[in-house]
Amino acid sequence: MQRRVAVIGIGYTPFRPISPDLSFKEMMFEAAQKAYEDAGVCPRHDIDAFVTCEEDFTHGRSIFNIHTPDNIGAVLKRIHTLPAESLYGLADAYMLINTGLVDVMAVESHSKASNMLTPNYLIAHAMDPVYNKPLSYNPYFIAGMEMNRYMHERGVTKEQCALVSVKNKANALLNPEAAYGDRISVDDVLNSEMMFWPLSRLDMSSPADGGIVLVLACEEKARILCDKPIWVRGVGWCSDAPSLETREWGEAVYARLAGEMAYRLAGIEHPRKEVDFAEVDDSFSYKELQHLEALKLCRSGQAGFMVEEGATKREGEFPVNVSGGSLGVGRLDEATGLQKVLEVVLQLRGEAGKRQLPNIKVGLAQSWRGLPANSGAVAILSNE
Amino acid sequence: MPLDKVTQVAQTKPWHGSIPVYGQYTFGIAGERFFRDIKDKGRIMGAKCAECNLVYVPPRIYCERCFGELAKWLEIPNRGVVHTFTVAHADLDGNRLEEPIVVALVKFDGVYGGLVHRLGEVEPDKVTIGMAVEMMLKPKAKRTGSILDIDYFKPIRA
Ligand SMILES: [Zn+2]
Numbered sequence: 001m002q003r004r005v006a007v008i009g010i011g012y013t014p015f016r017p018i019s020p021d022l023s024f025k026e027m028m029f030e031a032a033q034k035a036y037e038d039a040g041v042c043p044r045h046d047i048d049a050f051v052t053c054e055e056d057f058t059h060g061r062s063i064f065n066i067h068t069p070d071n072i073g074a075v076l077k078r079i080h081t082l083p084a085e086s087l088y089g090l091a092d093a094y095m096l097i098n099t100g101l102v103d104v105m106a107v108e109s110h111s112k113a114s115n116m117l118t119p120n121y122l123i124a125h126a127m128d129p130v131y132n133k134p135l136s137y138n139p140y141f142i143a144g145m146e147m148n149r150y151m152h153e154r155g156v157t158k159e160q161c162a163l164v165s166v167k168n169k170a171n172a173l174l175n176p177e178a179a180y181g182d183r184i185s186v187d188d189v190l191n192s193e194m195m196f197w198p199l200s201r202l203d204m205s206s207p208a209d210g211g212i213v214l215v216l217a218c219e220e221k222a223r224i225l226c227d228k229p230i231w232v233r234g235v236g237w238c239s240d241a242p243s244l245e246t247r248e249w250g251e252a253v254y255a256r257l258a259g260e261m262a263y264r265l266a267g268i269e270h271p272r273k274e275v276d277f278a279e280v281d282d283s284f285s286y287k288e289l290q291h292l293e294a295l296k297l298c299r300s301g302q303a304g305f306m307v308e309e310g311a312t313k314r315e316g317e318f319p320v321n322v323s324g325g326s327l328g329v330g331r332l333d334e335a336t337g338l339q340k341v342l343e344v345v346l347q348l349r350g351e352a353g354k355r356q357l358p359n360i361k362v363g364l365a366q367s368w369r370g371l372p373a374n375s376g377a378v379a380i381l382s383n384e
Numbered sequence: 385m386p387l388d389k390v391t392q393v394a395q396t397k398p399w400h401g402s403i404p405v406y407g408q409y410t411f412g413i414a415g416e417r418f419f420r421d422i423k424d425k426g427r428i429m430g431a432k433c434a435e436c437n438l439v440y441v442p443p444r445i446y447c448e449r450c451f452g453e454l455a456k457w458l459e460i461p462n463r464g465v466v467h468t469f470t471v472a473h474a475d476l477d478g479n480r481l482e483e484p485i486v487v488a489l490v491k492f493d494g495v496y497g498g499l500v501h502r503l504g505e506v507e508p509d510k511v512t513i514g515m516a517v518e519m520m521l522k523p524k525a526k527r528t529g530s531i532l533d534i535d536y537f538k539p540i541r542a
Contacts, residue, residue, distance in 0.1 A: 020398070021390035060401060115398070120476050129409040130419075131442050132500055134531050137472055141487045144470025152468070152513050197471035197484075197508070241448050244489065245441065245497035249468050 005097045006222035006229035007345050007381065008104075009039025009215030014177045015330050015339070017114065019209040024059050024112040025071040028052075031211035032072040032108065039215040040225050041104060043073025047215070049096060050079040052108040053086035054334050057122055059112035072108055072213065086212075087337030087367040087377035091235040093216045094379075103218050109335035110211035119207070123371050132244060140204070142372050144196025146249055147286045151198065153250035156289055158198050160304035162189035164285040165202050167307065168321050171314055172328025174355040179208045179330040189285070203285040208330020212338040214345075230345045231382050233362070234268070236261025239375035247374050252287075254375050255280075255294035255366060262364075262378040271296045276360040277318065277347065279340035281368035281376065282325040288312075291366055292320065295378070314355060322347065322355050337367030341379055348383040414443040417457065419529040426521050428460040430495055438496040462519040463540060464492040464499075471508040486511055490519075490537050504536030516540045 011034030013019075013027055022030065036043055043050075052068040061067075065081035068074070082089050086109035096102040116122065123139040150156060163186060172181030184202065192201040222229040238257035241247045259271070268274045278297060282288035289303035297318065298306045306312055312320035323329055323343035332339050344363035346352045361384055368376040390396055411419065414431060421429045431443035431454040438449065445454050469488035475481055486508050491498040503511060504520065517537040527533040 020393050020396040062403065120478060124476060130411055130415050131531055135487075135501065136476060137485065137487055138474050138476050138478070140474070141470050141472045144472065145468045145487065145489060148470055148513070149468035194471075194473055196473065199470070243442075243497070244500050246448065249489070 003098055003100060004219040005094050005216055005232045006219065006226065007214055007232065007341075008217045008222050008226040008229055009035045009041065010213075010342055010345055011035025011038055012177065012212045012342055013210050015179050015208045015210035015332065017179050017206065017208055017330065019112070019114060024110060024115070025067060027110050027112065027209070027211040028068065028108060028213075029071040031110065031213040032106070035106065035213035035215050036073070041215060043106065047073065047104050047106050048078065048102045049105045050074040050077065050108065051082060051089045051092050051105070052079070053082040053084055053089040053338075054109060055083050057116070058119075058333050059115040060117065068108070072106060084334065085337050085367045085369040085375070085377060086334050087341065087365065087379055088237055090214065090216075090232070090338070090341060090379055091237055091377060094232050094235050097216055097218050103221050105216050107214045107216065107338065108212070109338045111207070111332035111335045112209050113207035113331075113333050114209050127372050128243065138196075139371055140196050140199070142244065143204070143284050144199040147199050147203070147284065148197075149249035150286055150290050154293070154301045154304070156286065156304040158190065159186055160307055161203055161285040161289065162186045163307045164282060164288045165189050165327050167313055168282055168288075168325040168327040171322050171355065172324025174353070175324045175329065176353070178324040178328050180206055180328050181324060199284060205283050205326035205331040208332055210330075210332055210335065210339075212335055212342055214338065214341065228349050228383070230348045231384075232379060233382050234262040234264070234266030234380040235378065236265070237375070237377035242374060244372070252290045252294040252368070255291050255368070255378070256296075258376055258378040259295040259366070262380050266380040268380065272298065272318070275362050275364050275380070277322065277357055278320050278364040278366065279323060279325065279343045280320060280364070280366040281336070281340075282321055282327050283331055283336070283368060283370060285327065287368060288320065288325065291368070295364065295366060297364075314357070319357055322352070322357060331370070333370070336370070337365065337377060340365035340367060341381070344381050348381060412445075414445050418443050419533070422521070422533050423527040423529040426524070428462060428492070428499070428519070429457050430460045432456040432458055439494060441492060441495045441497040441499065460492050460495055464490040464517060464537070466503070466511065466513055466515045466517060467491040467498060468513060469503065469511055484508055488517070488537065490517055499534070501531070501534055502536045503538065505538040
């Protein structure tokens with residue numbers, strides 16, 4: 001049995017640099033309460049299964065995911081927790097509903113990044129403990145090395161990367177939930193503090209706190225519960241070699257293969273023609289360009305020119321990261337992928353407020369797990 | 385349900401926690417061999433997958449491409465090229481480094497993989513992708529069998 005799967009409810013808290021008022025459990029509760037209200041479901045009666053997606057230690061707790069059932073209405077119900085990027089949670093829900101095991105399912109993810117006081121050490125401790133970690137470098141050196149190799153292979157310039165930061169921070173000014181909206185120039189980016197050459201301070205996203213919950217359902221339930229179901233037409237995911245030594249440094253191979261899987265499920269042959277807009281990972285400015293190429297949303301080596309021409313602006317022919325992306329919204333740890341999905345759903349519903357895109361039918365959301373990982377997922381959604 | 389919203393941040397109270405996390409990580413068969421050779425013989429060893437014709441550095445006992453088991457060892461020349469690099473200006477705590485560190489991935493001819501390490505005896509703005517470099521080891525008496533037995537890689541002067 002293959003069933004269509006739809007997003008029927010969304011709930012989220014504002015995305016902010018700090019959230020001193022809410023514990024992570026209360027943040028989850030707030031997002032879940034809003035999502036269930038939006039979907040018109042009661043978690044105790046109507047939701048069959050739950051998945052939460054967060055990495056351990058990132059909010060200063062260990063094995064914290066034993067503490068996720070109660071605040072989303074999942075006690076004594078089927079719940080599993082992923083120490084993974086949240087688009088993988090969406091893929092889990094897609095599979096469970098598509099195969100008929102579950103009718104209605106909730107996907108949760110949040111970031112409480114402000115509660116982790118020594119995040120660099122956490123990332124450094126995730127690197128190879130024998131070959132890499134003893135060097136004791138700030139782990140963001142990996143992004144500097146990747147940006148350098150990507151620019152070298154594809155002829156992308158630092159100015160073109162800077163344009164991504166300029167665009168996304170400007171987009172975020174129209175998103176009331178975004179934490180880092182700003183009107184900056186290419187020179188501001190180029191003149192910002194040099195961190196890991198060629199990576200400057202304003203090429204890097206900053207962390208934010210926030211929670212997101214989505215409710216998904218099979219077609220039969222979606223038609224009953226929801227006026228504007230947003231269909232999940234395809235999902236895909238992939239991991240490249242994890243070692244720094246053997247991974248690919250120029251091309252985002254994980255994104256290319258995840259994209260190919262999602263396009264195949266969605267029946268998309270010409271991504272650039274059949275997808276109307278995208279929210280792709282932009283944890284660092286160059287990542288947006290690297291991911292657009294990998295996802296075949298522009299020709300190889302053309303991502304730099306695409307942003308230069310303004311094609312990826314909100315009013316351009318192929319809008320990218322209209323939400324503001326991670327550069328404008330803030331990076332939400334493992335919830336970053338769900339933030340991409342959230343924006344695609346808001347746009348496809350026609351509920352994106354001042355940043356609403358006209359005449360759109362198909363949107364793509366893509367995630368990267370973040371340093372030092374080399375993996376990610378893709379979801380393709382449609383309002384018809 | 386209306387929540388009581390906080391308006392005075394100074395009145396919010398976080399709980400402060402820390403845990404001592406101490407662990408160990410087993411070098412394993414390939415790691416033991418690699419670091420013993422660096423320490424005692426001052427040479428880089430790789431492991432070959434005959435099936436894929438790939439030589440792995442760092443060595444390992446499995447091939448990530450064909451999942452075959454690797455048992456053939458060979459010595460790798462201590463000269464390579466800079467595959468990519470960065471100039472790091474911040475340390476692990478986020479503080480500015482007085483002297484920036486050039487970190488590079490050095491690849492060796494005919495090798496799948498390479499070594500991540502710092503470059504020495506070179507100005508950061510003189511480093512280029514493709515630059516030829518050679519391994520500089522610490523004196524034998526100071527080696528302990530770790531990646532830090534390699535002091536740095538330095539450019540090979542033409
Ligand atoms: Zn092999």
